[in-house]
Amino acid sequence: MSRSRRILGVVGQHSVLIGLAIIFALPFFFMLLQSVTPIEEAKTSVLWPSTFDFGNYGEVFDRVPLARYIRNTLLVCTLVVTGTIVSCVPVAYAFSHMRWRGRGVVFVLVLSTMMLPFQVLFVSQYEIFSNLGWLNTVLPLVVPSFFANAFSIFLLRQFFLTLPTETIDAARADGASEFQILTRIVVPLAKPGIMAVAIFQFLFAWSDFFGPNIYLSDEANLTLAVGLVRLNTAAARLGESNLTMAASVIFVMPLVVIFFFAQKIFIEGVTLTGTKG
Amino acid sequence: MSVAIGASARSVPPERLRAKRRADRKRRLTVLVLLSPWIIGFLVFTLYPILNSFYWSFTVKRYGSPARWVGLANYELLFTNDDLLTALGNTAYLAIFGMPVRIGIALLAAALLVRKRRGNGVYRTMFYVPSIVPAVASGALFFFLLKEGGPLSGLFGLFGADAPLWFRDPQWAKPALIMVTTWALGDLMLILLAGLVDIPRSLYEAAELDGAGRWAKFRHVTLPMISPVIFFIVLTGLIGVLQSFDQAYVFSQGVREGRLTGEPGGSLLTYAMLQLRLFQDGRIGFASAMAWVMFLITFVITMVMLATRRKWVHTATEEWA
Numbered sequence: 001m002s003r004s005r006r007i008l009g010v011v012g013q014h015s016v017l018i019g020l021a022i023i024f025a026l027p028f029f030f031m032l033l034q035s036v037t038p039i040e041e042a043k044t045s046v047l048w049p050s051t052f053d054f055g056n057y058g059e060v061f062d063r064v065p066l067a068r069y070i071r072n073t074l075l076v077c078t079l080v081v082t083g084t085i086v087s088c089v090p091v092a093y094a095f096s097h098m099r100w101r102g103r104g105v106v107f108v109l110v111l112s113t114m115m116l117p118f119q120v121l122f123v124s125q126y127e128i129f130s131n132l133g134w135l136n137t138v139l140p141l142v143v144p145s146f147f148a149n150a151f152s153i154f155l156l157r158q159f160f161l162t163l164p165t166e167t168i169d170a171a172r173a174d175g176a177s178e179f180q181i182l183t184r185i186v187v188p189l190a191k192p193g194i195m196a197v198a199i200f201q202f203l204f205a206w207s208d209f210f211g212p213n214i215y216l217s218d219e220a221n222l223t224l225a226v227g228l229v230r231l232n233t234a235a236a237r238l239g240e241s242n243l244t245m246a247a248s249v250i251f252v253m254p255l256v257v258i259f260f261f262a263q264k265i266f267i268e269g270v271t272l273t274g275t276k277g
Numbered sequence: 278m279s280v281a282i283g284a285s286a287r288s289v290p291p292e293r294l295r296a297k298r299r300a301d302r303k304r305r306l307t308v309l310v311l312l313s314p315w316i317i318g319f320l321v322f323t324l325y326p327i328l329n330s331f332y333w334s335f336t337v338k339r340y341g342s343p344a345r346w347v348g349l350a351n352y353e354l355l356f357t358n359d360d361l362l363t364a365l366g367n368t369a370y371l372a373i374f375g376m377p378v379r380i381g382i383a384l385l386a387a388a389l390l391v392r393k394r395r396g397n398g399v400y401r402t403m404f405y406v407p408s409i410v411p412a413v414a415s416g417a418l419f420f421f422l423l424k425e426g427g428p429l430s431g432l433f434g435l436f437g438a439d440a441p442l443w444f445r446d447p448q449w450a451k452p453a454l455i456m457v458t459t460w461a462l463g464d465l466m467l468i469l470l471a472g473l474v475d476i477p478r479s480l481y482e483a484a485e486l487d488g489a490g491r492w493a494k495f496r497h498v499t500l501p502m503i504s505p506v507i508f509f510i511v512l513t514g515l516i517g518v519l520q521s522f523d524q525a526y527v528f529s530q531g532v533r534e535g536r537l538t539g540e541p542g543g544s545l546l547t548y549a550m551l552q553l554r555l556f557q558d559g560r561i562g563f564a565s566a567m568a569w570v571m572f573l574i575t576f577v578i579t580m581v582m583l584a585t586r587r588k589w590v591h592t593a594t595e596e597w598a
Contacts, residue, residue, distance in 0.1 A: 017386075024403050024404055030421075045426025045427070047428055088314075088315075091312055091315045117516070117519065119548075119549050120569070121330075123556060124565070144322050147314050147317050148314040148315040178304075178307045207412065214556075229527055241427075244421065252411070252414050256409065259409050263402070267467060270467045271467055271468060
């Protein structure tokens with residue numbers, strides 16, 4: 001290929017990349033812009049506000065119990081992450097560094113539950129939680145996570161398999177129990193993997209709408225996701241999209257911050273789910 | 278492992294053998310304890326609900342009262358129900374038009390980023406970040422962007438075109454849905470990128486020696502080599518489309534509060550939304566029948582895809598997945 005054609009190719013590729021990048025960034029730009037647009041202008045179709053009104057952020061806290069939503073969401077996230085780690089780490093260990101009859105078959109069973117849509121399960125789960133008197137509490141959202149989920153087991157197992165078997169075998173030969181190996185060798189070595197699972201579960205619990213929408217009803221018990229949808233519905237009628245966007249920024253920003261601090265973990269985790277299905 | 282135990286069993290004295298057996302039993306118990314969270318969770322939160330809603334799907338059932346057996350009536354009514362056909366039609370639309378757009382753009386982005394070049398990290402981040410935005414937030418965001426007089430309508434205006442009424446016109450509501458989900462293609466892009474990075478350079482060099490142009494290299498090297506990845510994406514994508522809910526819910530709720538009818542004109546009525554409506558109306562037998570139909574559709578899609586895998590996936594990479 002001639003030099004000039006190669007340069008042309010590089011320029012072409014860069015312009016496609018820049019074009020795509022602008023298209024992908026534009027929604028964020030308009031979200032931030034609208035979140036500081038004064039209310040009178042938000043109701044019209046003005047693209048650029050005359051002044052930046054940061055008061056929208058205070059206003060949205062007054063309009064809906066946003067602080068409560070944040071507190072509830074953080075509570076759910078913390079419990080879900082804790083439950084997932086505590087329950088999935090032992091299971092993943094049994095699937096990676098212990099040998100037992102039927103391991104392959106049971107692991108396929110675990111993986112096949114990953115395929116099951118939540119829609120198949122919730123109709124009947126709802127009655128269980130209703131009978132326990134757990135409706136309108138966070139319990140239906142967090143208790144199941146203490147009983148392991150297939151996705152996290154799978155991810156943790158992938159990470160555990162990369163650990164050196166010699167170290168583990170040596171500890172076993174020295175008479176260490178499986179629990180000692182798990183807590184003193186595997187967990188410390190697999191910290192990045194455990195971190196990845198924690199982040200994914202946090203993200204999932206933070207974003208989840210379907211579950212909280214079914215189980216939570218009192219305004220004071222809602223999570224951010226449900227609160228945002230209700231605000232959007234109400235604000236759409238009044239044309240107050242500036243408030244919806246301010247709430248969206250508050251809802252999305254923590255995730256973006258987490259992403260920037262843990263970018264490498266994110267990308268490795270996503271890649272793992274795709275390449276070894 | 279077991280061979281070694283069997284071979285040594287003949288030569289070791291019986292007391293050693295007993296100790297060995299005791300150790301084996303202890304190890305099995307350890308495995309059981311380690312697995313117990315999953316076993317309990319599987320029985321209580323997965324197996325029981327599936328079997329239970331299978332039973333309910335043959336009954337008229339309301340929460341708090343016993344189920345009354347009605348045989349196949351729920352299924353018969355479901356398949357003569359216009360709403361179910363609408364929901365399945367919408368799902369098919371999203372699969373047929375949405376998935377190729379999403380996979381195509383994700384593949385384009387991944388292909389442009391596969392070669393190490395300065396600035397690629399920034400582009401990768403910019404393409405990825407939208408996919409961490411929660412679905413209800415991206416729904417609210419696009420609801421604002423596409424509303425009458427919203428920024429995107431404004432951009433249409435700059436080109437002198439009339440912006441479609443995305444959320445009032447049944448023709449345009451689903452394209453709006455496809456637009457949001459395409460914006461969030463970051464996961465797909467990363468998975469495809471990992472697949473592309475794994476393709477050996479030597480294959481491209483060999484193709485170049487054979488005089489292959491850019492398109493020929495893509496068609497005969499890239500596509501076959503990443504076909505396992507695309508297979509995985511299509512399979513999980515199909516299952517995902519069947520569950521699509523959040524953004525459709527936000528769009529249609531923003532337009533009209535109240536019953537989950539998938540406004541405008543049922544064009545946003547997804548399968549999951551219809552099931553939730555039946556559930557909220559207290560028609561648990563129906564909702565259970567829908568759960569089971571969904572289960573079967575998911576199962577059939579997976580089985581058909583896996584059975585025809587050789588057709589889609591390049592065979593030289595068979596050991597890959």
